[in-house]
Amino acid sequence: MTVLVAIYGDDPWNLPPSFVEDLRGQFPHLKFVQAANEQEVLEQIGEADVGFLGRLGDEALARAGRLVWIHSPAAGIGNLLFPAMLASRVVITNSRGLHGPAMAEHVMGVTLALSRQLHAAIRAQLGHQWVRANLSEVRMLRGRQMGIIGLGGVGTAVAAAASALGMRVVATRRHADRPRFAGVEEVFPPSGLARLLGTSDVVVIAAPHTHDTRELIGSQEIRLMKREAILVNVARGRLVNEADLARELGLGTIAGAALDVFEHEPLAPSSPLWDLPNVVITPHTSGYREDYWKGAVELFSENLRRFERGDLLLNVVDKEAGY
Numbered sequence: 001m002t003v004l005v006a007i008y009g010d011d012p013w014n015l016p017p018s019f020v021e022d023l024r025g026q027f028p029h030l031k032f033v034q035a036a037n038e039q040e041v042l043e044q045i046g047e048a049d050v051g052f053l054g055r056l057g058d059e060a061l062a063r064a065g066r067l068v069w070i071h072s073p074a075a076g077i078g079n080l081l082f083p084a085m086l087a088s089r090v091v092i093t094n095s096r097g098l099h100g101p102a103m104a105e106h107v108m109g110v111t112l113a114l115s116r117q118l119h120a121a122i123r124a125q126l127g128h129q130w131v132r133a134n135l136s137e138v139r140m141l142r143g144r145q146m147g148i149i150g151l152g153g154v155g156t157a158v159a160a161a162a163s164a165l166g167m168r169v170v171a172t173r174r175h176a177d178r179p180r181f182a183g184v185e186e187v188f189p190p191s192g193l194a195r196l197l198g199t200s201d202v203v204v205i206a207a208p209h210t211h212d213t214r215e216l217i218g219s220q221e222i223r224l225m226k227r228e229a230i231l232v233n234v235a236r237g238r239l240v241n242e243a244d245l246a247r248e249l250g251l252g253t254i255a256g257a258a259l260d261v262f263e264h265e266p267l268a269p270s271s272p273l274w275d276l277p278n279v280v281i282t283p284h285t286s287g288y289r290e291d292y293w294k295g296a297v298e299l300f301s302e303n304l305r306r307f308e309r310g311d312l313l314l315n316v317v318d319k320e321a322g323y
Helices: 019-024 037-045 058-063 082-085 099-113 118-127 155-166 190-199 242-251 292-309
Strands: 002-006 031-035 050-052 070-073 091-093 145-149 168-171 187-190 203-205 231-234 254-258 279-281
Touching: 002 019, 002 037, 019 031, 019 050, 019 292, 037 058, 050 168, 050 292, 070 292, 091 155, 099 118, 099 155, 099 203, 099 231, 099 254, 099 279, 118 168, 145 155, 145 190, 155 168, 155 203, 168 190
Parallel strands: 002 031, 002 050, 050 070, 070 091, 145 168, 145 203, 168 187, 203 231, 231 254, 254 279
Antiparallel strands: none
Protein backbone atom coordinates (compact mmCIF):
# COMPACT_ATOMS: atom_id res chain seq x y z
CA MET A 1 0.00 0.00 0.00
CA THR A 2 1.26 3.46 -0.92
CA VAL A 3 0.64 6.65 1.06
CA LEU A 4 1.17 9.98 -0.72
CA VAL A 5 2.13 12.86 1.57
CA ALA A 6 1.95 16.39 0.14
CA ILE A 7 4.51 18.88 1.44
CA TYR A 8 4.04 22.18 -0.38
CA GLY A 9 7.06 24.25 0.55
CA ASP A 10 6.31 26.65 3.42
CA ASP A 11 2.59 25.88 3.64
CA PRO A 12 2.05 25.39 7.40
CA TRP A 13 -0.82 22.96 6.82
CA ASN A 14 1.33 20.32 5.15
CA LEU A 15 3.28 17.73 7.08
CA PRO A 16 6.91 18.66 7.86
CA PRO A 17 9.34 16.14 6.27
CA SER A 18 10.66 14.93 9.63
CA PHE A 19 7.26 13.48 10.46
CA VAL A 20 7.27 11.45 7.26
CA GLU A 21 10.27 9.59 8.66
CA ASP A 22 8.34 8.98 11.88
CA LEU A 23 5.51 7.45 9.86
CA ARG A 24 7.93 5.25 7.94
CA GLY A 25 9.26 4.02 11.27
CA GLN A 26 5.77 3.20 12.54
CA PHE A 27 4.67 1.54 9.30
CA PRO A 28 7.78 -0.03 7.74
CA HIS A 29 5.61 -2.30 5.57
CA LEU A 30 4.00 0.66 3.81
CA LYS A 31 5.45 2.86 1.09
CA PHE A 32 5.41 6.61 1.78
CA VAL A 33 6.03 8.97 -1.13
CA GLN A 34 6.34 12.73 -0.84
CA ALA A 35 5.14 15.46 -3.18
CA ALA A 36 6.68 18.91 -2.87
CA ASN A 37 4.33 20.65 -5.29
CA GLU A 38 1.18 20.10 -7.33
CA GLN A 39 3.12 18.77 -10.32
CA GLU A 40 4.64 16.05 -8.16
CA VAL A 41 1.17 15.22 -6.82
CA LEU A 42 0.03 14.74 -10.43
CA GLU A 43 3.02 12.51 -11.14
CA GLN A 44 2.63 10.30 -8.06
CA ILE A 45 -1.10 10.21 -7.30
CA GLY A 46 -1.65 7.28 -9.66
CA GLU A 47 0.11 4.82 -7.34
CA ALA A 48 -1.41 6.13 -4.10
CA ASP A 49 -3.99 4.24 -2.07
CA VAL A 50 -4.04 6.86 0.68
CA GLY A 51 -3.37 10.59 0.60
CA PHE A 52 -2.29 12.79 3.51
CA LEU A 53 -2.97 16.19 1.97
CA GLY A 54 -5.17 19.25 2.26
CA ARG A 55 -5.98 19.87 -1.38
CA LEU A 56 -6.35 17.94 -4.60
CA GLY A 57 -7.54 19.11 -8.00
CA ASP A 58 -9.75 17.60 -10.70
CA GLU A 59 -6.83 16.50 -12.85
CA ALA A 60 -5.10 14.75 -9.96
CA LEU A 61 -8.27 12.95 -8.94
CA ALA A 62 -8.78 11.77 -12.50
CA ARG A 63 -5.35 10.10 -12.33
CA ALA A 64 -5.96 8.60 -8.87
CA GLY A 65 -7.20 5.19 -9.91
CA ARG A 66 -6.20 3.50 -6.65
CA LEU A 67 -7.05 6.26 -4.18
CA VAL A 68 -9.68 5.28 -1.61
CA TRP A 69 -8.99 7.59 1.35
CA ILE A 70 -7.70 11.12 1.95
CA HIS A 71 -6.85 12.49 5.38
CA SER A 72 -6.67 16.25 5.64
CA PRO A 73 -4.25 17.75 8.18
CA ALA A 74 -6.74 20.59 8.65
CA ALA A 75 -10.33 20.62 9.87
CA GLY A 76 -11.69 22.53 6.89
CA ILE A 77 -11.85 20.46 3.71
CA GLY A 78 -13.38 22.98 1.29
CA ASN A 79 -10.47 22.52 -1.12
CA LEU A 80 -11.43 18.86 -1.49
CA LEU A 81 -15.17 19.19 -2.05
CA PHE A 82 -15.36 19.74 -5.80
CA PRO A 83 -18.02 17.90 -7.87
CA ALA A 84 -15.82 15.03 -9.04
CA MET A 85 -14.69 14.34 -5.47
CA LEU A 86 -18.25 14.42 -4.19
CA ALA A 87 -19.20 11.82 -6.79
CA SER A 88 -16.16 9.63 -6.14
CA ARG A 89 -15.73 6.65 -3.83
CA VAL A 90 -12.90 8.42 -1.96
CA VAL A 91 -13.48 8.69 1.79
CA ILE A 92 -12.31 11.92 3.41
CA THR A 93 -11.32 12.31 7.05
CA ASN A 94 -10.08 15.49 8.69
CA SER A 95 -8.24 16.67 11.79
CA ARG A 96 -11.12 18.27 13.64
CA GLY A 97 -10.68 18.32 17.38
CA LEU A 98 -7.03 19.36 17.27
CA HIS A 99 -7.69 23.02 16.60
CA GLY A 100 -10.28 23.84 19.26
CA PRO A 101 -8.07 24.79 22.22
CA ALA A 102 -5.71 26.93 20.16
CA MET A 103 -8.53 28.65 18.29
CA ALA A 104 -10.37 29.35 21.53
CA GLU A 105 -7.29 31.10 22.93
CA HIS A 106 -6.93 33.05 19.68
CA VAL A 107 -10.58 34.14 19.74
CA MET A 108 -10.33 35.33 23.33
CA GLY A 109 -7.01 37.05 22.61
CA VAL A 110 -8.27 39.14 19.69
CA THR A 111 -11.57 39.80 21.45
CA LEU A 112 -9.75 41.12 24.49
CA ALA A 113 -7.46 43.18 22.25
CA LEU A 114 -10.40 44.91 20.58
CA SER A 115 -12.41 45.26 23.79
CA ARG A 116 -9.49 46.78 25.70
CA GLN A 117 -8.32 48.83 22.67
CA LEU A 118 -4.93 47.09 22.71
CA HIS A 119 -4.74 47.23 18.91
CA ALA A 120 -4.91 51.04 19.10
CA ALA A 121 -2.22 51.13 21.77
CA ILE A 122 0.12 49.00 19.65
CA ARG A 123 -0.34 51.30 16.67
CA ALA A 124 0.41 54.31 18.86
CA GLN A 125 3.47 52.57 20.29
CA LEU A 126 4.91 52.09 16.78
CA GLY A 127 4.83 55.86 16.39
CA HIS A 128 6.26 56.48 19.88
CA GLN A 129 3.01 58.20 20.81
CA TRP A 130 1.40 58.34 24.26
CA VAL A 131 -2.20 58.17 23.09
CA ARG A 132 -4.92 57.14 25.48
CA ALA A 133 -7.85 55.41 23.78
CA ASN A 134 -11.29 56.86 24.05
CA LEU A 135 -12.22 55.32 27.38
CA SER A 136 -15.86 55.08 26.33
CA GLU A 137 -14.73 52.40 23.83
CA VAL A 138 -12.92 50.27 26.44
CA ARG A 139 -15.18 47.46 27.61
CA MET A 140 -15.08 44.50 29.95
CA LEU A 141 -16.20 41.14 28.57
CA ARG A 142 -17.53 39.82 31.86
CA GLY A 143 -21.30 39.92 31.83
CA ARG A 144 -21.54 40.45 28.07
CA GLN A 145 -22.91 38.00 25.53
CA MET A 146 -20.93 36.01 23.01
CA GLY A 147 -22.85 34.52 20.10
CA ILE A 148 -21.14 31.60 18.37
CA ILE A 149 -22.15 30.57 14.86
CA GLY A 150 -21.35 26.87 14.70
CA LEU A 151 -21.01 24.63 17.73
CA GLY A 152 -18.57 21.97 16.60
CA GLY A 153 -15.16 21.33 18.12
CA VAL A 154 -14.02 24.93 17.71
CA GLY A 155 -17.29 26.51 18.77
CA THR A 156 -17.54 24.44 21.95
CA ALA A 157 -13.93 25.25 22.92
CA VAL A 158 -14.60 28.96 22.38
CA ALA A 159 -17.80 28.68 24.43
CA ALA A 160 -15.92 27.13 27.36
CA ALA A 161 -13.28 29.87 27.30
CA ALA A 162 -15.83 32.68 27.07
CA SER A 163 -17.95 31.20 29.84
CA ALA A 164 -14.89 30.89 32.09
CA LEU A 165 -14.33 34.62 31.57
CA GLY A 166 -17.83 35.35 32.80
CA MET A 167 -19.56 35.81 29.46
CA ARG A 168 -23.04 34.58 28.62
CA VAL A 169 -22.83 32.28 25.61
CA VAL A 170 -25.47 31.53 23.00
CA ALA A 171 -24.98 29.71 19.72
CA THR A 172 -26.52 28.50 16.49
CA ARG A 173 -26.01 25.00 15.20
CA ARG A 174 -27.57 22.84 12.51
CA HIS A 175 -28.99 20.39 15.04
CA ALA A 176 -30.23 22.70 17.78
CA ASP A 177 -32.10 19.86 19.49
CA ARG A 178 -28.92 18.03 20.46
CA PRO A 179 -27.77 18.31 24.10
CA ARG A 180 -26.17 21.61 25.04
CA PHE A 181 -22.55 21.88 25.98
CA ALA A 182 -21.47 23.22 29.34
CA GLY A 183 -21.27 26.98 29.27
CA VAL A 184 -23.77 27.43 26.44
CA GLU A 185 -27.03 28.89 27.75
CA GLU A 186 -29.11 28.86 24.56
CA VAL A 187 -28.81 27.09 21.21
CA PHE A 188 -30.76 28.26 18.17
CA PRO A 189 -31.24 26.58 14.80
CA PRO A 190 -29.77 28.39 11.76
CA SER A 191 -33.07 30.28 11.44
CA GLY A 192 -32.24 31.95 14.77
CA LEU A 193 -29.20 33.75 13.37
CA ALA A 194 -30.89 37.17 13.41
CA ARG A 195 -31.69 36.79 17.11
CA LEU A 196 -28.10 35.85 17.90
CA LEU A 197 -26.71 38.78 15.91
CA GLY A 198 -29.06 41.31 17.45
CA THR A 199 -28.40 40.38 21.07
CA SER A 200 -24.66 39.55 21.12
CA ASP A 201 -21.76 41.82 22.03
CA VAL A 202 -19.25 39.51 20.34
CA VAL A 203 -20.14 37.32 17.36
CA VAL A 204 -17.76 34.47 16.52
CA ILE A 205 -17.99 32.60 13.23
CA ALA A 206 -16.91 28.98 13.77
CA ALA A 207 -19.06 27.18 11.19
CA PRO A 208 -17.80 25.07 8.27
CA HIS A 209 -17.84 26.38 4.72
CA THR A 210 -20.79 24.75 2.97
CA HIS A 211 -23.29 25.74 0.32
CA ASP A 212 -25.61 26.99 3.07
CA THR A 213 -22.99 29.07 4.89
CA ARG A 214 -21.33 30.81 1.93
CA GLU A 215 -21.59 34.58 2.48
CA LEU A 216 -23.65 33.94 5.57
CA ILE A 217 -22.68 37.40 6.83
CA GLY A 218 -23.15 40.48 4.65
CA SER A 219 -24.41 44.01 5.09
CA GLN A 220 -27.91 42.90 6.00
CA GLU A 221 -26.66 40.70 8.82
CA ILE A 222 -24.06 43.19 10.06
CA ARG A 223 -26.74 45.86 10.35
CA LEU A 224 -28.61 43.59 12.74
CA MET A 225 -25.69 43.70 15.16
CA LYS A 226 -25.18 46.16 18.00
CA ARG A 227 -23.15 49.24 17.17
CA GLU A 228 -20.65 48.33 19.90
CA ALA A 229 -20.41 44.68 18.78
CA ILE A 230 -17.29 42.86 17.55
CA LEU A 231 -17.21 40.26 14.77
CA VAL A 232 -14.57 37.49 14.90
CA ASN A 233 -14.06 35.10 11.98
CA VAL A 234 -11.85 32.04 12.46
CA ALA A 235 -13.85 29.74 10.18
CA ARG A 236 -13.48 30.41 6.45
CA GLY A 237 -13.28 33.69 4.61
CA ARG A 238 -16.07 32.80 2.24
CA LEU A 239 -18.62 32.86 5.04
CA VAL A 240 -18.36 36.66 5.01
CA ASN A 241 -18.89 39.13 2.18
CA GLU A 242 -15.61 41.02 2.59
CA ALA A 243 -16.65 44.07 0.57
CA ASP A 244 -19.78 44.44 2.70
CA LEU A 245 -17.81 43.99 5.90
CA ALA A 246 -15.20 46.59 4.95
CA ARG A 247 -17.91 49.08 4.05
CA GLU A 248 -19.88 48.57 7.28
CA LEU A 249 -16.74 48.77 9.41
CA GLY A 250 -15.83 52.02 7.70
CA LEU A 251 -19.28 53.37 8.44
CA GLY A 252 -19.05 52.37 12.09
CA THR A 253 -22.00 49.98 11.87
CA ILE A 254 -20.16 47.75 14.35
CA ALA A 255 -17.23 48.53 16.63
CA GLY A 256 -14.67 46.24 15.07
CA ALA A 257 -13.63 42.90 13.65
CA ALA A 258 -10.89 40.33 14.11
CA LEU A 259 -10.25 38.34 10.95
CA ASP A 260 -8.02 35.29 10.61
CA VAL A 261 -9.43 33.97 7.33
CA PHE A 262 -10.21 35.57 3.99
CA GLU A 263 -11.89 34.73 0.70
CA HIS A 264 -8.52 34.84 -1.07
CA GLU A 265 -5.32 34.19 0.85
CA PRO A 266 -2.98 35.87 1.29
CA LEU A 267 -5.13 38.97 1.63
CA ALA A 268 -4.38 41.35 -1.23
CA PRO A 269 -2.34 44.46 -0.30
CA SER A 270 -5.10 46.52 -1.93
CA SER A 271 -7.79 45.28 0.46
CA PRO A 272 -9.37 48.15 2.42
CA LEU A 273 -9.43 45.91 5.49
CA TRP A 274 -5.71 46.54 6.09
CA ASP A 275 -6.17 50.24 6.79
CA LEU A 276 -9.29 50.17 8.94
CA PRO A 277 -8.36 51.21 12.49
CA ASN A 278 -10.97 48.93 14.06
CA VAL A 279 -9.72 45.69 12.46
CA VAL A 280 -7.22 43.10 13.71
CA ILE A 281 -5.85 40.90 10.93
CA THR A 282 -3.97 37.63 11.49
CA PRO A 283 -2.66 35.42 8.65
CA HIS A 284 -4.78 32.26 9.11
CA THR A 285 -2.89 31.12 12.20
CA SER A 286 -5.65 30.76 14.79
CA GLY A 287 -5.62 26.96 14.72
CA TYR A 288 -1.89 26.51 14.94
CA ARG A 289 -0.09 25.35 18.08
CA GLU A 290 3.49 24.36 18.76
CA ASP A 291 2.66 20.66 19.13
CA TYR A 292 0.13 20.57 16.31
CA TRP A 293 1.91 18.08 14.08
CA LYS A 294 2.49 15.64 16.92
CA GLY A 295 -1.26 15.44 17.47
CA ALA A 296 -2.02 15.39 13.75
CA VAL A 297 0.35 12.50 13.10
CA GLU A 298 -1.01 10.56 16.07
CA LEU A 299 -4.53 10.95 14.67
CA PHE A 300 -3.45 9.95 11.17
CA SER A 301 -1.49 6.97 12.53
CA GLU A 302 -4.51 5.73 14.46
CA ASN A 303 -6.66 6.05 11.37
CA LEU A 304 -4.05 4.32 9.22
CA ARG A 305 -4.10 1.35 11.62
CA ARG A 306 -7.88 1.30 11.46
CA PHE A 307 -7.75 1.47 7.67
CA GLU A 308 -5.43 -1.53 7.53
CA ARG A 309 -7.73 -3.50 9.84
CA GLY A 310 -10.87 -2.49 7.95
CA ASP A 311 -12.28 -0.69 11.01
CA LEU A 312 -14.31 2.52 11.01
CA LEU A 313 -12.17 5.62 10.61
CA LEU A 314 -12.20 8.59 12.97
CA ASN A 315 -13.44 12.01 11.78
CA VAL A 316 -15.09 10.83 8.59
CA VAL A 317 -16.44 13.82 6.65
CA ASP A 318 -19.98 13.86 5.33
CA LYS A 319 -19.15 15.05 1.82
CA GLU A 320 -22.67 16.25 1.16
CA ALA A 321 -22.90 18.22 4.43
CA GLY A 322 -19.37 19.56 3.94
CA TYR A 323 -17.95 18.64 7.37
